[in-house]
Amino acid sequence: MRGFLAVYLRELLIIWHRLPRMLLSFSVSPTLYLVAFGFGLGKNLTVGDRPYLEFLVPGVVAASSMMQGFGINVEINVARFYLRIFEEFQAAPISNWAYVLGEIFGGVTRAFLSTLVILAITALAGINLHFGPVFFLGVFLNAFVFASLGVTSAMLIRSHADQALVTNFIITPMVFLGGTFFPVEDLPAWARWPLKLLPLTHASHLIRSVAYGQAVPVFSLLVLMVLALAGLCLAYLSVDRARD
Amino acid sequence: MTAAVRVEGLVKHYGKISALSGISFEIAEGELFALLGPNGAGKTTTIRILTGLTRPTAGRAFFFGRDIFSSPLYARRLAGLVPQATNLDLELTVWENLLIHGLLFGMSRGRIRERAEELLRFAGLWERRGDRVRALSGGMRRRLLIIRALMHEPRILFLDEPTVGLDPHIRRRLWGLIKQIQARGTTILLTTHYIEEAEFLADRVAFLEQGRIVALDTPQNLMAALGEVAVDLVDDEGLSTRYFRTREEAEREAVKLSRAGKSVTIRRVNLEDAFLHFTGRRV
Numbered sequence: 248m249r250g251f252l253a254v255y256l257r258e259l260l261i262i263w264h265r266l267p268r269m270l271l272s273f274s275v276s277p278t279l280y281l282v283a284f285g286f287g288l289g290k291n292l293t294v295g296d297r298p299y300l301e302f303l304v305p306g307v308v309a310a311s312s313m314m315q316g317f318g319i320n321v322e323i324n325v326a327r328f329y330l331r332i333f334e335e336f337q338a339a340p341i342s343n344w345a346y347v348l349g350e351i352f353g354g355v356t357r358a359f360l361s362t363l364v365i366l367a368i369t370a371l372a373g374i375n376l377h378f379g380p381v382f383f384l385g386v387f388l389n390a391f392v393f394a395s396l397g398v399t400s401a402m403l404i405r406s407h408a409d410q411a412l413v414t415n416f417i418i419t420p421m422v423f424l425g426g427t428f429f430p431v432e433d434l435p436a437w438a439r440w441p442l443k444l445l446p447l448t449h450a451s452h453l454i455r456s457v458a459y460g461q462a463v464p465v466f467s468l469l470v471l472m473v474l475a476l477a478g479l480c481l482a483y484l485s486v487d488r489a490r491d
Numbered sequence: 492m493t494a495a496v497r498v499e500g501l502v503k504h505y506g507k508i509s510a511l512s513g514i515s516f517e518i519a520e521g522e523l524f525a526l527l528g529p530n531g532a533g534k535t536t537t538i539r540i541l542t543g544l545t546r547p548t549a550g551r552a553f554f555f556g557r558d559i560f561s562s563p564l565y566a567r568r569l570a571g572l573v574p575q576a577t578n579l580d581l582e583l584t585v586w587e588n589l590l591i592h593g594l595l596f597g598m599s600r601g602r603i604r605e606r607a608e609e610l611l612r613f614a615g616l617w618e619r620r621g622d623r624v625r626a627l628s629g630g631m632r633r634r635l636l637i638i639r640a641l642m643h644e645p646r647i648l649f650l651d652e653p654t655v656g657l658d659p660h661i662r663r664r665l666w667g668l669i670k671q672i673q674a675r676g677t678t679i680l681l682t683t684h685y686i687e688e689a690e691f692l693a694d695r696v697a698f699l700e701q702g703r704i705v706a707l708d709t710p711q712n713l714m715a716a717l718g719e720v721a722v723d724l725v726d727d728e729g730l731s732t733r734y735f736r737t738r739e740e741a742e743r744e745a746v747k748l749s750r751a752g753k754s755v756t757i758r759r760v761n762l763e764d765a766f767l768h769f770t771g772r773r774v
């Protein structure tokens with residue numbers, strides 16, 4: 248338990264020391280998406296019977312919490328290859344669970360901060376959406392899934408350059424295809440089904456449905472829970488691979 | 492009495508490279524044991540294996556009689572590690588670095604506060620406790636690195652080239668610190684490629700070369716194997732050294748040589764002589 252606390256507290260302290268810079272950087276890309284696609288492109292656009300902006304905001308929350316959750320891998324890489332602090336964890340009498348959960352919650356915390364930043368920005372735009380407990384549960388699960396994948400990839404790669412490859416080929420495409428900017432439902436079946444395999448598609452579906460005040464999509468919720476569990480196990484198994 | 496550290500036939504291969512080819516040694520409780528060898532000899536590899544950072548290819552190791560590879564958590568609680576490359580959290584404060592380490596080793600908040608204050612005062616860093624590590628000088632970072640490893644009161648401390656790259660006066664200050672740590676009862680394994688460091692600090696020294704221990708004894712015994720007094724002589728073939736049991740023998744030889752027109756110096760045998768003798772090369 249103290250091991251988990253140590254790993255998580257370290258991530259919190261890093262966030263704390265960088266908070267102003269971090270909040271600023273969290274606000275950049277969501278603001279750009281909202282301005283470019285929401286206000287610029289989508290002013291007169293509607294999806295279903297909703298203004299496009301209301302469609303977009305939950306999507307940007309999902310995409311952004313995915314990226315910030317996965318982004319814990321950058322911190323881990325810095326700790327591993329630059330600061331070499333990772334060796335402190337390897338030499339400490341803590342379990343791999345403590346390490347993995349500490350880092351995952353570090354990623355989840357970042358994801359929540361970025362979500363709050365987006366909600367603050369959109370509050371200014373006066374949008375009619377609901378942000379209840381299930382909305383935040385969706386953010387949590389989504390961030391958890393991708394933070395655990397972030398930890399896994401950080402353990403498996405051998406250099407910082409490998410990491411950029413993973414991000415460019417997996418995370419960035421998902422931002423554009425996983426229900427952030429357009430409804431996956433409107434696509435022809437051959438395109439719809441592959442996209443439904445993406446975790447982000449389920450996260451944005453869940454987060455958007457509850458933000459709309461609609462019924463909770465139980466299937467997507469279950470998918471995310473299973474993925475979170477699977478991601479946690481993957482991350483756990485990957486830790487020993489980082490020992491040479 | 493069981494040894495604090497016992498290593499039996501430790502082997503480590505990195506692909507085709509053999510970093511360690513079967514080394515064995517024992518360290519008694521409270522002893523300061525030095526591994527002395529040139530870069531690439533296998534010093535860091537030895538320490539990384541004993542602190543659980545690297546898995547050995549073969550061999551066994553024990554802390555106080557207990558196998559460290561089958562009881563890794565036991566071994567990690569007993570060991571403190573000062574790695575060769577400083578690995579502090581630069582963005583965190585001095586205090587926060589100690590706090591995280593204490594939590595990692597299961598210490599209570601109250602105990603962490605006590606111990607951190609004691610060690611910060613011991614290392615002369617108390618006034619800097621609120622500063623980011625980024626703002627500290629190299630010597631201060633080294634001291635912080637050492638006291639961080641002492642936070643959880645390890646019974647065995649591993650110091651991997653603790654003074655490399657530091658100014659001579661800072662090095663001497665660290666030597667004092669290391670002696671004090673030993674005086675408090677901690678068993679220490681130190682690696683270095685500075686011969687005078689091993690000579691000054693170590694109770695016993697192992698000469699490590701290309702993954703093998705070529706000699707192991709107290710500095711006095713290692714030097715005594717050559718003699719007491721050395722005569723350096725410079726001629727057309729360069730520098731060579733001869734060793735003698737007594738000063739008289741050495742002086743007789745020196746007089747003879749200088750009559751023959753050679754340039755000679757008489758001095759005491761030092762650990763470098765022993766190192767050169769056993770390894771056939773310079774560090």
Ligand SMILES: Nc1ncnc2c1ncn2[C@@H]1O[C@H](COP(=O)(O)OP(=O)(O)O)[C@@H](O)[C@H]1O
Pocket residue numbers: 491505508509510528529530531532533534535536537
């Ligand atoms: N991770 C590694 N991968 C491949 N070779 C390594 C690795 N670590 C050390 N070596 C090799 O093992 C040998 C011993 O290295 P090391 O233990 O670092 O020596 P020292 O600390 O005495 O300078 C060297 O030849 C080094 O190149």
Ligand SMILES: [Mg+2]
Pocket residue numbers: 531534535536575651652
């Ligand atoms: Mg080394």
